[in-house]
Amino acid sequence: MGCVGLPTIYILALEVCEIKHRSVVGILIGLPWAFGTMAWGGVAFQVRDWRWLQRCVTSPFALYIPLLFIMDESPRWLIVRGQFDRARRVLQRAARWNKTQLPSEEALNNLMLDIRGELVEPEKPVLKEKQNRRWTSLKTPALCRTRSLRIINFIFSLNHFISELVFYGLSLSGSNYSADPFIYIVLGGLMEIPGFSLTAPIINRFGRKWPTIWGYVLSGIAILLLVFIPDNIQWLVMTLAMLGKLCNSGAFMIIFVYITEVLPTEVRLQGVSAAIMTSKVGAMVAPYVTDYVGPLVPWAPSVIFGVSSVVAGVALLPMHETLNVPMPDTIEDVPDITLKPTLFRKKPELKVDEVEELNKEPA
Known part of the structure; x- marks a missing residue:
């Protein structure tokens, strides 16, 4: 349980x-x-x-x-995992049950690719001396x-x-x-x-x-x-x-x-x-x-x-x-979070030149 x-x-x-x-x-x-x-x-x-x-x-x-055994997998989780075909089938079934219309297949694929693309980090060049090391450091948990x-x-x-x-x-x-x-x-x-x-x-x-x-x-x-x-x-x-x-x-x-x-x-x-x-x-x-x-x-x-x-x-x-x-x-x-409570956060003070620029703008 x-x-x-x-x-x-x-x-x-x-x-x-x-x-x-x-x-x-x-x-x-x-x-x-x-x-x-x-x-x-x-x-x-x-x-x-x-x-x-x-x-x-x-x-x-x-x-x-x-x-x-009759429950569907979360389409969000399937998209994040790159299982687009399964996610598409789940969304199509949900749209059919709720009598609604999904975006076109191309738009839906582009949306899933955008979400998945944010997870894929570009490969970084590896230095030769690092390749020769026999030990690897532990990866920080996500x-x-x-x-x-x-x-x-x-x-x-x-x-x-x-x-x-x-x-x-x-x-x-x-x-x-x-x-x-x-x-x-x-x-x-x-x-x-x-x-x-x-x-x-x-x-x-x-x-x-x-x-x-x-x-x-x-x-x-x-x-x-x-x-x-x-x-x-x-x-x-x-x-x-x-x-x-x-x-x-x-x-x-x-x-x-x-x-x-x-x-x-x-x-x-x-x-x-x-x-x-x-x-x-x-x-x-x-x-x-x-x-x-x-x-x-x-x-x-x-x-x-x-x-x-x-x-x-x-x-x-x-x-x-x-x-x-x-x-x-x-x-x-995920937005940035600070340990300073938002209730007591000071508003940022504008500089003199910023105030002058704001005064020049039309109302």
């Missing part, structure tokens, strides 16, 4: 999606996750043996496997080839790590925030439904960057407030915990749309997979925070999860917006 379930299916869905529908498709495709979380509470309440519980929740995968890509991967890996740390930290804190852990899990999954569904129109209107930042910051504030709430006010504790879960779930879902739109097709799967890998490290750390740190210092888990959420939001400040922007296909298509 980790190899082919989450990253590849999600990327495939967005790569074949039209720009104007990316926000809705990218968010709603994760909605079944919320229903699955809610189902965990009900199934776990009925099936207490963990082995039988695993059998019950994994058996539906048998229904999923046949669907893999995912870390440019400074902007390294910054993107660091920021989104950090965000994925914190998202899963907080998500599973709240999910595993049922005994701390509720008297009934089964009801707590069901309510947690219920909070994910508005967290996933309501974010679609929000990011379609306001973009990806700032809704994600505010989602993480509000989640962190709600969790930090738990430190100051007495345990006997159970309804308020539950409300703040569910609010933190709602905001975290919404931000986490937007992050998947965001990273898919930021990374180019050339390295999109590698980048998303690397971010998901770091998120699973956060999922592994979460039980130690709740089960080991919590009993020693009861307020520590809330502080750790709350501060981490705020850090995740602040880390996104250097990123650029991707609303209504075509997905990049090559590494060269």
Whole structure:
């Protein structure tokens, strides 16, 4: 499930999606996750043996496997790999289903050649003395080839790590925030439904960057407030915990749309997979925070999860917006990114001669 379930299916869905529908498709495709979380509470309440519980929740995968054989490959990926004939067949089938018209075959070939041509680097002359060397240096991975890509991967890996740390930290804190852990899990999954569904129109209107930042910051504030709430006010504790879960779930879902739109097709799967890998490290750390740190210092888990959420939001400040922007296909298509937050960037000052030239131009 980790190899082919989450990253590849999600990327495939967005790569074949039209720009104007990316926000809705990218968010709603994760909605079944919320229903699955809610189902965990009900199934776990009925099936207490963990082995039988695993059998019950994994058996539906048998229904999923046949669907893999009728799915088409991503035409973006096929074009980047130079498989133009397969990409053309996929596009023709999609045009036939959607009752639309493709560009002429010549125009389509030229378009695919242009995209593919950006990936082909001109051969550089090799010096004779270098040819005689018996050793070769390791090639820089494509995912870390440019400074902007390294910054993107660091920021989104950090965000994925914190998202899963907080998500599973709240999910595993049922005994701390509720008297009934089964009801707590069901309510947690219920909070994910508005967290996933309501974010679609929000990011379609306001973009990806700032809704994600505010989602993480509000989640962190709600969790930090738990430190100051007495345990006997159970309804308020539950409300703040569910609010933190709602905001975290919404931000986490937007992050998947965001990273898919930021990374180019050339390295999109590698980048998303690397971010998901770091998120699973956060999922592994979460039980130690709740089960080991919590009993020693009861307020520590809330502080750790709350501060981490705020850090995740602040880390996104250097990123650029991707609303209504075509997905990049090559590494060269990725815009330059600086670690200086765009919020505090100074506007470039014009020189005296530049100001005079602007004043001479007609209004």
